[in-house]
Amino acid sequence: MTRKYQNRRALRTGKWLRVACVVFALLFMLQGYLVMVGILPQTRYMGSGVFFLLVFCGAILAGYSILSHEKDPRILLARTVALEIVAIGLVLTSSGFGSLLSLALILLLYEGYRVYSIKGLILTATVLTLGIILDIYRAIELRLPNIADIIIVVLALVAITVVVSAILRIQGVRQAVLEHSKAQAELERYRVSTLMNNLAQGVLSVDSHGIVRMYNAAALSILDTNGSPSGHHIDEIFKIRDEEGHRVHIFPLMKKSKYTVVHDDLFYKYSDDIVRLEVSITPIRVGKHHARLDIDQGFILLLRDITKQKNLDEERDEFISVVSHELRTPLTIAEGTLSNIEAMYDKGLDSPDRIRPALKAAHEQMVFLSRMVNDLSTLSRAERGVADEVEHIDLTELVNGLYHEYSQSAHSAGLQFNLDTPHKLGSVVASRLYLGELLQNFLTNAIKYTKQGSVTLHATVSRSHVTLAVTDTGIGISKADKEKIFDKFYRSEDYRTRETRGTGLGLHVAKKLAAKLGTTIELKSRLNHGSTFSITLPLEQPEK
Structure with a gap:
């Protein structure tokens, strides 16, 4: 320099x-x-x-x-x-x-x-x-x-x-x-500017009159502008609102701040979106030995977009509330049933004709709870990326294994289980755990919601991709339910769906697993005519 x-x-x-x-x-x-x-x-x-x-x-x-x-x-x-x-x-x-x-x-x-x-x-x-x-x-x-x-x-x-x-x-x-x-x-100005521009949070330096003196790139991104805010009043460029939509003037809040104050209930409106901001206001303090330099004791504003964080917090609270509600019913039924069995033994009414139905009811609730815990565990693994390790998967071996695994369940339900695949499918590079659980989810739902007819596991190769699908002749899904079928804990109001116990997590977990595999679930369904769930994956290409 x-x-x-x-x-x-x-x-x-x-x-x-x-x-x-x-x-x-x-x-x-x-x-x-x-x-x-x-x-x-x-x-x-x-x-x-x-x-x-x-x-x-x-x-x-x-x-x-x-x-x-x-x-x-x-x-x-x-x-x-x-x-x-x-x-x-x-x-x-x-x-x-x-x-x-x-x-x-x-x-x-x-x-x-x-x-x-x-x-x-x-x-x-x-x-x-x-x-x-x-x-x-x-x-x-x-x-x-x-x-x-x-x-x-x-x-x-x-x-x-x-x-x-x-x-x-x-x-x-x-x-x-x-x-x-x-x-x-x-050099010092360059260092400060470089440090500020490398911060993920938006930074605005405002003097005691509310005029912006310094800013960083993150602040421009949050303000959604390419122009320089330097020299403008903070309330002129930073128009924020409260939860009720009323305009909030930030400069009066700054003047009242004697110490660092954090506001996380402010909203900033773009042309087509509204984000939630966390605004931290810190007064600039000057030591006594620098008082003679006449340094303007302004404020530092830190801006952070917390929209995603707040949404996640709300989803977490809602998830805990719904899980608590879903667990309460089977636990109450299981507890009541076991209490009744204990009372029967105490009164000498422990005949097999009375005990067996009660034990069966308690066992069904325990199975339901076990299935819900398994679904929650799978969902947690998918969101945390625990099993993201990929490997070479032979698709012929995979679909044949699934066919043999679910043949007995299909036959026990009085259904015909078909396997429709070419002689050689090739291989894919993906997480074996994610892909296996996703197809198992399709097969389990197909068998559960099909009263008569058949369930078919398809595999179709097209150029460099393979499509894996499960088709059934079951009750099908209505147009209204198609929009919500992948939501957490959602279950159709159709009485035929209510006849079978389900957690409402299966397809939501399947959607998460598909996203981890880099694909999406295609759904084709017609009420009373069955459904088809399918995914498409790229085939592993042989090295030249």
Whole structure:
């Protein structure tokens, strides 16, 4: 950063020195012209040929200084020395060093020092000294009366050179310190800006009058704007509302905050959406030893979109409430049934005809509870990604295994169980646990809700994909139920569905498992004509 400021300073200095070079070159030429036409004394004049040669050389060098962007210090020093020689030539052939215009040669001394440090200063000073000696020698040779004027101007030249060098040195030190301070301030600002822009939370720095001074990229994302909020009042750009839809002005809340205050009941409306925000307001405190700096004690606002978090919290509370309700019924029935059995034993009424139905009813409730716990466990695994590990699955082996596993259940229900697959299916790369549980869910539901007819497990290969489907001839699903069939704990109001005990979690779990497998469940169903549940997966491609 410091080098950047130094380069800017060097460019500015070089620009002004090139302008000064042209200006003083013109003045030297004007002085020579006035000598040539006789307006100024011609005691040192050496003829028009010498004058025009020096003017020509000076014009070329001045033009080169303006147009060239050379950065090699050696070439720049050579150019400076050439300009100095031409200027000294014009001085010697016009009015000599007795002219006050000769003081302009100090600029060439500084230019020599600037482009080549102390070596450049020594070289340009040596050339200037030789020019002065030559001018004094000519004045003595020509017996000119203004030798004293030459000495005075030379002494003034030396004195001004010393003073200017000291001033430039002090100014250079101060400029270096200032540039270093600017560079440090810029670096710190860059660090703070980088830190803020890498925060996931939106950050707004607001002064004591409510004007936004700093912000980060996350804040722009939350405010849904590409424009800069800097310089605008916080209530002008941040229009939030409460739960009832009333406008909330944030600046009065900021003025009341003496400590960090968090508001999580605020809403921000976009053009087509409403999000819930958590706004943290922190007053900026300045220590006593910084009070003299007159730092504005404003506020820092942290903005966080908590819409998803609040939705998850609400879903969790609803889930706990529904699970508690669903568990209460079987537990109450099982507890009551077992209590009745205990009472029968106490009263000597423990005949098999009375005990067996009660035990069967209690067992059914325990099976129902076990099935619900299994569904909840599967749902938990899917949401936490416990079994996300993928492996190579032979589809022929998988569907044959499912066919043999569920054949007995289908036959016990008086159903025909069919397997419709090609000879070779290929393989997929997926989670074996997820895929197996998903197809088992389809088969279990098909057998449960089919009173007569058949259940068929299909597998169809199409180019690079395979479709696995379970079709039944059961009760089917109505159009109204299709929209809710995958919701948690949803069970159709159809009396035929109510006849069979279910948790209402099976298809919701199936939807989660399908999402984990990177696919979706396709449902085709017609009331009283059966249903088909299917998924499509990409086949594993053999390596070339």
